[in-house]
Amino acid sequence: MTDSDLSPAPVTPREPDTQTLGESAADLGFPDGFLWGAATAAYQVEGAVAEDGRGPSIWDTFSHTPGKVLGGDTGDVAVEHYHRYRSDVALMAELGLTAYRFSVAWPRVQPDGRGAINQAGLDFYRRLVDELLEHNIEPWLTLYHWDLPQPLEDAGGWPVRDTAERFAEYAAVVHDALGDRVKAWTTLNEPWCSAFLGYASGDHAPGRRDAASAVRAAHHLLLGHGLATQAMRAAGRDTQIGITLNLYAISAASDDPADVDAARRIDGIQNRLFLDAVLRGRYPADVLADFSTVTDLDHIRDGDLAIIGTPLDMLGINYYTRHVVAGPADPPSTAPAPWPGSEWVRFVSSGRPVTAMGWEIDSDGLLEVLRRVYAEYPTIPLYITENGAAFDDEVTSEGTVEDQDRIAYLDAHLTACHQAITSGVPLKGYFAWSLLDNFEWAWGYSKRFGLVYVDYLTQRRIPKASARWYAGVIARNGLVTSSED
Ligand code: IFM
Numbered sequence: 367m368t369d370s371d372l373s374p375a376p377v378t379p380r381e382p383d384t385q386t387l388g389e390s391a392a393d394l395g396f397p398d399g400f401l402w403g404a405a406t407a408a409y410q411v412e413g414a415v416a417e418d419g420r421g422p423s424i425w426d427t428f429s430h431t432p433g434k435v436l437g438g439d440t441g442d443v444a445v446e447h448y449h450r451y452r453s454d455v456a457l458m459a460e461l462g463l464t465a466y467r468f469s470v471a472w473p474r475v476q477p478d479g480r481g482a483i484n485q486a487g488l489d490f491y492r493r494l495v496d497e498l499l500e501h502n503i504e505p506w507l508t509l510y511h512w513d514l515p516q517p518l519e520d521a522g523g524w525p526v527r528d529t530a531e532r533f534a535e536y537a538a539v540v541h542d543a544l545g546d547r548v549k550a551w552t553t554l555n556e557p558w559c560s561a562f563l564g565y566a567s568g569d570h571a572p573g574r575r576d577a578a579s580a581v582r583a584a585h586h587l588l589l590g591h592g593l594a595t596q597a598m599r600a601a602g603r604d605t606q607i608g609i610t611l612n613l614y615a616i617s618a619a620s621d622d623p624a625d626v627d628a629a630r631r632i633d634g635i636q637n638r639l640f641l642d643a644v645l646r647g648r649y650p651a652d653v654l655a656d657f658s659t660v661t662d663l664d665h666i667r668d669g670d671l672a673i674i675g676t677p678l679d680m681l682g683i684n685y686y687t688r689h690v691v692a693g694p695a696d697p698p699s700t701a702p703a704p705w706p707g708s709e710w711v712r713f714v715s716s717g718r719p720v721t722a723m724g725w726e727i728d729s730d731g732l733l734e735v736l737r738r739v740y741a742e743y744p745t746i747p748l749y750i751t752e753n754g755a756a757f758d759d760e761v762t763s764e765g766t767v768e769d770q771d772r773i774a775y776l777d778a779h780l781t782a783c784h785q786a787i788t789s790g791v792p793l794k795g796y797f798a799w800s801l802l803d804n805f806e807w808a809w810g811y812s813k814r815f816g817l818v819y820v821d822y823l824t825q826r827r828i829p830k831a832s833a834r835w836y837a838g839v840i841a842r843n844g845l846v847t848s849s850e851d
Contacts, residue, residue, distance in 0.1 A: 385787060385794075392844025394784045401504065401795025402840040403465035404458065404817060405752050407511035407555065409441045410804040412471065414448035418486035421477025423513035424523075424564075428571030439810025445802050445820045448490065454827075455497045457818065458801065461833055462840040465504040467751060467797045468494065469511035469555065472536055479515030480532050488543050495547050506751075506797070507548045508610065509537050509594065511555040512570065519572050524560060524583035527665065530590035537594035538601070545603045552682055552751070553594045556612040557587040558636060562704035569704070569808050577706040578661035585666055588643050592673035599676075610682030610751045611640045613739070615731030617690045619714050624693025628711040631656060632691050635705055645743040647675020660706045682751030683739065684799070685779070686723075688731035690716045721775070722756040722813055729778035736786040736793060747794045753779050754799035756806065756813040759830065767819045767830040776832060780845055798836060802827065 385397040409425045429440040447454055458466055472479065474487030495505045510533065518529050537553065545551075554560070563570035566580035574580075595607050614636050618629035634653040642650050648671055654663060691711050698709035705711060718726040732753070739748060755775040759767050776798065787793050803816035811822055817833040820826070839845060 385792065387784075387787065391846075392839075392842040393847040394781065395842075395844035396784065397787065397794075398843070399794075400843065401465045401749065401797075402836075402843075403463055403467055403504075403506065403795060403797035404461075404801035404836075405467035405506075405797040405799050406447065406801050406804060407469045407508070408471035408474075409444070409511070409513045410800070410806070411445050411447035411802060413442060413444040413446045415442050417448065418474070418490065419477060419484040420471065420487055421473040421479075421484075422516040423471065423473045424516055424519045424571035425513050427516055427519075428573050431573070434571075434573060435808055436810040436812050439805065439812075441805045444805050445822075446825050447802070450825065451494050452497055454802070455494075455501055455503065457827060457829070458498075458503055459501040461817070461829070461837045463503055464840070465506050465550075465795065465797065466498055466801070467506035467508065467552075469508040469513075470540055471513050472510065472533075473513060473515040475540060476515060476536050477517075479518035479521075479529075480535065483539055488540070491540075491544060492547075495544060499547060504550065505548045506550045506552065507540075507544065508552040508555050509533075509540060510553065510560075510590075512560055512564075514560075514572075523565070523572055523574075523579075524586050524590075525565065525579040526582075527586055527589070530586045530593055533590035534593035534597045538597040541598040541601055541603070541605070545598070545601060545605050549605055550680075551598060551605050551607045553591040553607070553609050554587055555610045555682075555751075556684060557584065557591070557609075557640060558612055560587055562635070562706075566706060567702050567704040575702050580704070581657045581661050581663075581706060582665045584639065585670070588640070588674045589670055591644065592670075592676050595676045595678065596673065606679040608678050608680035608682055608749075609644055610684055611637075611644075612684040612686070612752075613637050613641075613735045614685075615688035615728060615734045617688060617716075619690055619692035622693065625691065628691040628693050631707055631711055632689055632705065636689070641739065641743055643671065643674045644678065645675070645681070645746065647671045656707045678746060680747045680749055680794070681739070682749050683735065684752035685732045685735055685750060686753065686755075687725040688716070688728040690714050690726075722758050723809075725755075727755070727775060727778075729775075729782045732779050733782040733785050736783070736791045737789065740786075740791045745792065747792050749795040749797070750783060750793070751797050752799035753796065754815050754817075756815045759803075759814045759819055761819065761821075761828065765828065767828055769830045769832045772817075772830065772832040773835045776836065777845060780839065784845065 561584035568575040616633040618625040803814040803820040806813040819828040
């Protein structure tokens with residue numbers, strides 16, 4: 367392994383981006399052309415898991431394994447987006463969305479994860495994309511949002527190198543089919559989750575608990591990203607290619623050296639591992655040193671980092687919360703955790719209010735993340751590809767959902783986006799997570815993130831107060847700070 371540069375990369379000071387903030391009815395106007403979207407992911411919304419030739423994914427297997435998902439919930443039906451996509455797109459148009467971020471289910475396109483293409487699966491996405499374009503909604507396509515074809519997991523999954531090659535093959539297939547009409551392409555969504563929740567803590571599919579496998583999975587996901595980027599670029603089309611990372615603001619609980627080191631570890635594995643790899647073509651030396659306590663690094667071959675660092679057109683950032691961390695408990699924790707070396711770390715509360723996920727609400731953290739990425743990494747257009755909150759929504763006797771807590775969350779985070787743009791960060795768009803209430807992975811249907819409420823018995827959609835509020839933001843291209851909003 368010779369690719370990782372052990373010295374810290376220099377930070378290049380630069381002039382602020384020159385986006386001009388628009389004139390609008392808003393107090394905090396966003397730049398003209400700012401993209402206003404909402405996001406979903408295939409397994410969370412589509413349902414129809416056995417239709418039109420779709421094969422099983424690791425999430426089908428995992429959710430059907432007793433004890434893995436709260437309440438035994440599965441994505442078998444989800445919110446029937448596969449069948450209801452037309453009315454869902456009409457709903458998007460009513461809200462005024464200018465972009466829709468969705469993912470393609472790999473096992474719909476290649477049920478075996480390799481070789482033969484299932485045309486019926488591809489056709490669904492072509493119909494969805496055409497419907498979006500007819501409504502002037504820009505399709506934002508993510509190739510991998512966690513639903514690995516089960517046959518590839520049976521062959522070793524992301525810890526084996528071949529999966530990266532298979533991903534690039536699949537990416538080229540989808541890009542060939544849809545690259546004429548989809549301009550914005552994301553390779554992976556949140557590879558941290560795929561690697562460390564999937565293979566270290568076992569909270570996500572495929573549910574393995576082996577830190578060494580997780581470290582290997584992280585590298586092969588990134589390699590798959592790089593190979594897929596190169597394969598799509600080779601087609602010579604005018605598509606924009608990026609990746610979506612889940613980034614966190616990280617604070618040490620105090621300046622005690624053990625707390626500071628805990629913050630270094632978590633920042634390393636959550637943020638720098640992925641940012642450095644894709645934007646600098648290197649791994650942070652301290653993270654590799656942490657990893658070498660759980661596995662050798664023989665799986666990282668010469669040349670891999672150059673592939674992983676293939677230049678991108680944009681970076682997607684998913685932001686939800688800040689982690690406040692302290693040094694180890696006494697005695698150190700031995701519970702399964704997604705962070706190799708987690709025995710050195712404790713997550714502590716800072717006392718901020720939390721969402722229904724128990725995640726602390728910290729919009730300053732979003733500003734911090736945006737400014738940090740802009741300051742420390744090569745200039746690249748940034749998009750918030752997910753941001754939002756689960757709350758315990760209820761339908762009133764009038765049939766409405768008055769989710770003022772979600773409005774406050776979105777308002778605060780969009781204010782942070784506006785501040786970032788004002789200080790020169792090249793932020794070009796924002797996607798709320800999520801368009802619809804949906805299958806929240808190991809939490810099943812118990813957590814509602816949608817702008818639109820879904821009655822899971824009838825599949826009726828009820829736009830929440832936050833949806834109406836967001837529609838107003840889009841119409842004004844900005845936020846109003848007066849109490850009338
Ligand atoms: O629902 C998920 C999504 O699939 C990935 N990002 C975080 C969301 C909320 O947990």
